[in-house]
Amino acid sequence: MGRDNDSRRSDDSDLDMVNRDPNGLNAYLKVGFEDVLAEPDDAHSIDCVWRNSYRCYNGGKNCCYKLLTVLTGLCIALYWGCTFAIVAYNNIWCITPSMKLFKICTGVYRECCVSVTDCVCGPICRSFGLLFSRISVSNK
Amino acid sequence: MGRDNDSRRSDDSDLDMVNRDPNGLNAYLKVGFEDVLAEPDDAHSIDCVWRNSYRCYNGGKNCCYKLLTVLTGLCIALYWGCTFAIVAYNNIWCITPSMKLFKICTGVYRECCVSVTDCVCGPICRSFGLLFSRISVSNK
Amino acid sequence: MGRDNDSRRSDDSDLDMVNRDPNGLNAYLKVGFEDVLAEPDDAHSIDCVWRNSYRCYNGGKNCCYKLLTVLTGLCIALYWGCTFAIVAYNNIWCITPSMKLFKICTGVYRECCVSVTDCVCGPICRSFGLLFSRISVSNK
Amino acid sequence: MGRDNDSRRSDDSDLDMVNRDPNGLNAYLKVGFEDVLAEPDDAHSIDCVWRNSYRCYNGGKNCCYKLLTVLTGLCIALYWGCTFAIVAYNNIWCITPSMKLFKICTGVYRECCVSVTDCVCGPICRSFGLLFSRISVSNK
Amino acid sequence: MGRDNDSRRSDDSDLDMVNRDPNGLNAYLKVGFEDVLAEPDDAHSIDCVWRNSYRCYNGGKNCCYKLLTVLTGLCIALYWGCTFAIVAYNNIWCITPSMKLFKICTGVYRECCVSVTDCVCGPICRSFGLLFSRISVSNK
Amino acid sequence: MGRDNDSRRSDDSDLDMVNRDPNGLNAYLKVGFEDVLAEPDDAHSIDCVWRNSYRCYNGGKNCCYKLLTVLTGLCIALYWGCTFAIVAYNNIWCITPSMKLFKICTGVYRECCVSVTDCVCGPICRSFGLLFSRISVSNK
Amino acid sequence: MGRDNDSRRSDDSDLDMVNRDPNGLNAYLKVGFEDVLAEPDDAHSIDCVWRNSYRCYNGGKNCCYKLLTVLTGLCIALYWGCTFAIVAYNNIWCITPSMKLFKICTGVYRECCVSVTDCVCGPICRSFGLLFSRISVSNK
Amino acid sequence: MGRDNDSRRSDDSDLDMVNRDPNGLNAYLKVGFEDVLAEPDDAHSIDCVWRNSYRCYNGGKNCCYKLLTVLTGLCIALYWGCTFAIVAYNNIWCITPSMKLFKICTGVYRECCVSVTDCVCGPICRSFGLLFSRISVSNK
Amino acid sequence: MGRDNDSRRSDDSDLDMVNRDPNGLNAYLKVGFEDVLAEPDDAHSIDCVWRNSYRCYNGGKNCCYKLLTVLTGLCIALYWGCTFAIVAYNNIWCITPSMKLFKICTGVYRECCVSVTDCVCGPICRSFGLLFSRISVSNK
């Protein structure tokens, strides 16, 4: 069943080709025409200019982006796949158990600190706390 | 369907030629006549002067703005299109995965910091917190 | 329809000649006679003096203001029209897209800062926050 | 109609000759006899002295004030009329549009500052804000 | 009617000869015998001494005060009358319009300051205000 | 009627010879025997000694006080009468009108200060006030 | 009637010989045996020793006190009688009227100070008070 | 009756021989066996040892204390009796009247201070109090 | 009856041999096996080892403690008995009366301090208290 799980994930039949950002990672990247260029009511250019500006912007944007992804997209995806595999391996088999060990040690040391500060700082602070022990507020 | 989506966006048949700022990006640019020149009740110029001032202002403003956009509008739109394409490519394929990696590392380091400060600073602060443990307020 | 909109605005048939400050830009300019000169009950000048003071003040004020506006009003209106056209062009085609770009970059950098400070400052502050964790107020 | 408005204001038929301070500009100028001289119960001068003091005070005050206003009132009124006309002209045609321009520029600069401080100071302050995140108040 | 008002005020038929301080200007001047000299129960002088002390005090006080007012009262009243007339003239015709002018100028300057500080200090303070954005108070 | 008022006050027929401190000026002067000497329950002297101490104290006190008042009482009363007459004259005819004049001047100066500080300090303080604009308290 | 009052006070027929401290002046002088010596339950001396300690303490205390009062009581009472008579004379005839005079002067000076500080400090403080004018507390 | 009061007090017929600390002066002196030695549940010595420890402790304590009181108790009681008699004499006849005198003087001086500070500090503080006069809290 | 009280206390018939710490003086001394050694679920030693560890621990603890008490218990109990007898004698006959004397003196000195500070610091503080006299909070 675990093997089926793995093979199912590398299958691309369930890849959503329209909504390509289901987790909203890059939702802040709003680069549509109306997000970049806008004319308020008191300053309108000639209709012809405005309509062609729209065409120029979208044409330039799509050409550049699609060209870049065709050239380098697959290599980058492969690179990130390998990188995250190594990171996962490192965290699972090395860092998490080390953190476990580290927490046990600091837990003991912390208990020791609590005893010392309760013994030394506690009584002094409790005495100085008497400063606030006679506040009398009379609401007239 | 994705291809249809793209081609539909670069079509300008749905471009609103009247309200050219649907997201209110430049709503702060109020440059109408009544936003710039105004006469209070106690200081009114002759009617003829005021009427012609209105004509001069609007004439000058429209000439300048339309001339400038005709000359340079299309080049600027093309420039911004390419620029935002590169920015989007950079953010999608490089910066976002790097941030993902960076967050995993700082998450581990943060857990480590929490253990140390809980162990060292925690007991001392808890002891000094006794300063406020005997506040007595008597409302007469 | 956009062209009709423009031509309609430069027409002065809808210019209100009486209330010349619809947005209250210069409402603070109260320069009427009773806003400048006033005599309390215990100090009244002779009636003749007071009546002629009223005439002098209004005569002088109207002469000066109307003369100045006749001489320079049209040139000033033309100057402001051109100036605001250039400003609008500059803001619409250059500054607003640059701000868009600038915000995308600072957004990434900000996310990076949040990770670092959450990792470094967060645990220490959370520990020092224990100072206020034992406040005991007894209302007698 | 604007012209009628102007001519109506310079007419003095609606000038109130009794209450000459309708806006209370100089209401703080109380210079009557009972506002300046007063004798308490334990120190009364002879009746004759007190009655003539009243006459002397009012006589001196009225003579001086009426003489001064007859001599200089009209010139001063004319001077203030011209001065306020120039001030109004200056504010309406020059300062108000400049302020408009100035506000557009600072608005852009302000948006830029908000991005930077949100990016740099925001995360640090938010982390230090954890200092107050564990306040525990026990009302006995 | 204004002239009648003036002439009525300089008439002394409505001068209250008994209560000479209707506005309570000098009500703090209590100089009666029982306000100055008093003997408590445990220290009483001989009756003869106390009764004659009363006579001496009142005799001395009345002689001195009445003599001084007879000699100088009228001149002083005349002097104050003229002085307050000049003050009133100065304030009505000169200082009040100047203040009006001064307020118009500072109003413009103030609007300028508001823009600058909103632009420079505003964002920084708003960011530092995040320090107080996570206060959590748990009432046990 | 004013004259009757004066003559009535210098008459001593209404002088209260028993309660000589109607306004309680010297009520703090308690010099009776039981206010000065007292023996608690555990330390009682012989009755004879205590009774004669009472006689000695009262005898000495009355002799001294009555002798001093007989010798100097009348002169002192006369002196205070003249002094307070001069003070009253000085305050009524000179200081009170001068204060009136002084208040008119500072009133104008104050209005001037208000304008300046509203213009200069106002916007800065209003900006720094943003520090407290995002306080969020969550009561668990 | 005043004379009767005086003579009645120096008579000693109403002197309370038992409760010699009606005003509780020396109530803090508790010098009885049970206020000085006491044995808790776990440390009891022999009955004979304890009973004779009681006798020794009271005998010594009474002898000493009565001897001292017989020798010096009357002189001391006479001395205090004369001293308080002089003090009373000084306060009644000299200090109280001087204080009256002093208060009249400081009253005038105070009114002057109020005007100056209202004029100078008032507007500045009122402006700085804007720091606290935008506090916004959101209770979640 | 005063004489009867004295003689009754030096009589020892009403001396409580069992509860020798009616005012609880030495209630903090708990020196019983169970207040000094105690064995918790996990550390019990042999019964014989524990029982004889109890006998040794009480025997030693009673011998020492009774011997010391027999030797020195009476002398000490006599010494304290004389000492407190002198203290009582000193306080009753000398210190209390001096304090009376001292309070009369400081009362006058205090009244003088109140006038001066009300005159000098009062107005300034009242002006600076305007700092807190515009606090606006908006509870969302 | 006092003698019966003493002899009853040194009798050991009422000594509780089981609960030897009725006041809980040494309740913090928990030295049982389960208070010192414990194995969590994931780390269990062989049953034989664990059972014999229990026997070794209890055997060693009982041997040592009983041997030490047999050797030195009685001497120590005798020593503490004598020591506390001397301490009780010292406190009852010397320190408590001295404290009584000391309190009477400081009481007089304190009353003197109160007069001086009420006279000097009181008025100044009361004046500075005006700083908080105009707080105005507007809850929107």
Add this chain to the structure above:
Amino acid sequence: MGRDNDSRRSDDSDLDMVNRDPNGLNAYLKVGFEDVLAEPDDAHSIDCVWRNSYRCYNGGKNCCYKLLTVLTGLCIALYWGCTFAIVAYNNIWCITPSMKLFKICTGVYRECCVSVTDCVCGPICRSFGLLFSRISVSNK
């Protein structure tokens, strides 16, 4: 029964092969494709490129991770097993009893500190607490 417990744990029949992180230790390791790469609406690459990027990423990730675990997984698991055994032994048999001993000692020392600070700091702080004993708030 303890032996059965041990042998049951080393049996792997109850090992969940699908959900391999029941305690959520590594839940922060989200390294799926949609957690790393995402395209917003305005920047879509060609469908072919996007579909093959998905395949490259998953292929690279699975290859790397599985290869690394096959090579080193067993050795690492054995290493961690031994390490945690030694840590458990050390904590159970050495550190926990030492902490027990340490707490008993600091408990005694703490009680000593409490006495000293109550004796020295307590009264001073209680006196300074009088600063807040006369707060009077008048809600108008």
Add this chain to the structure above:
Amino acid sequence: MGRDNDSRRSDDSDLDMVNRDPNGLNAYLKVGFEDVLAEPDDAHSIDCVWRNSYRCYNGGKNCCYKLLTVLTGLCIALYWGCTFAIVAYNNIWCITPSMKLFKICTGVYRECCVSVTDCVCGPICRSFGLLFSRISVSNK
């Protein structure tokens, strides 16, 4: 009965062999497999590797721990038994009575401190407390 209590405790018939940590002393020592190694959903190794990792971890852990306890467990238990016996002896017979003595002394010294600070610091603080005696809050 005390002897029965002792002998019952050293008997091991009531030793719980399964739950060996009834007081939860070492509950923080969680060293099971699922507390140390875990694989999230996106990173699963081959089933064979995961299953054998489980066997290696548990095998290594049990071998090491049981070997160490067999070798050294009994000696360590004996050592801790003797140590805690000596500590208990020391605290019961020496430190607790000394603390009793120490507290009696500091109690007397503390009472002395209270008198001095009440006498010296009390009046000054009470005077300075007048600073807060005129707070006036007006809720609009």
